[in-house]
Amino acid sequence: MKQQWTGASLASRFKHRFVYGLIWIGGRFLAYLFLYPLVLVYTLFPSIRRKSRAYIQKRFAPSGFFTFFKHAYKLNLTFARTLTDRAALGILGRADIVSNAKDRTLCQQLADQHRGVIMLTAHCGCWQQAAASLNFFNARKYLVYYRNPKDNDKMVHEHRSQGAPFTFINPASDFGGVVEMMNALHSGGVLCAMGDRTFGSPKNSLAVRFLGGTVRLPYSFYRLAACTGAPVAVMFFPWLGKGRFGAEIADVFTVPDLGPSKEAYLPYAQKFADALETFCVKYPYQFFNYYDFWENVYADPR
């Protein structure tokens, strides 16, 4: 079983710069206007449609080509809008984060326990903006992030030529970055990570049910939670319209130390998958894992 995702951008560096230019000139509105034809042209390419085929089939079960194309276009358009909003946040410094007081209080309570917090999210909604706007956690933030050299999107702080508001931990570094992750949690920090992507050895993943199929999710974060006592907060950041995104806590749980057997942590990975599925039902065009999430999952890599 090989890693299916690459982290490379769908659009070229030039096209990203073009949209950034539109935002500079005419704000978010002008950029949005160009997105409709631009995304349509992109969606006409079979190679682009192929990237979202697995999700669309699982989520919508389209009956024919035109229905499939409609879903692919809407998915790509929402993705383009979230990227535009991310650039607009960086360039113009404007975005509205919608969250409820109960969730904000809960975030702060988790941080105040000084055991660290593992904030698991996924490649859906406006996770990029959220990473730059995690002010509701009053603690130092760490972002587990692998950047493909072919990733052409600028992160929010890069538009402003500022330092990142978080410390990066590269999962491709020595020991998968776990030394830094553990130290971040021990120091009471918030460790933000993607719970929907495996990295490195596929043996460190668990097979869970998701949208009528089986997918593999990373298991390391649950083991980290068990070892350090840090609570896990599953959070998603749906795109709510022009320049607005939500911050929603989908689940919070602690993981007891069940030993090194990965199967013991299956219920926790399933909790994450269930929360993600609920998100995909509520926001059907906001799951941006552009590869076949369901491929090659049946054989246990061990």
Added chain:
Amino acid sequence: MQTLDEIKQLIASNIDLGGADLSSFGADAPIFGEKGLGLDSLDAVELIMLLQKKYGITIENMQQGREIFKDLGTLVAYVDANRKK
């Protein structure tokens, strides 16, 4: 030698080595990667926690981790020099 055996026993009892026989590995056996014990990043979590629980040792950063986890010998030397338990 005693610490080496102790650490080998600790690893064998707590980390899945895929059937590898630890008695055949000497102090120069790499801990991570394909050669040697073949531990991976997730095994690093287990190993760090084991060192903390058994010897009261914490790994401060990746640079330190690289030096300590180079092979069984460097790990043994670090444990002998820094153990609190």
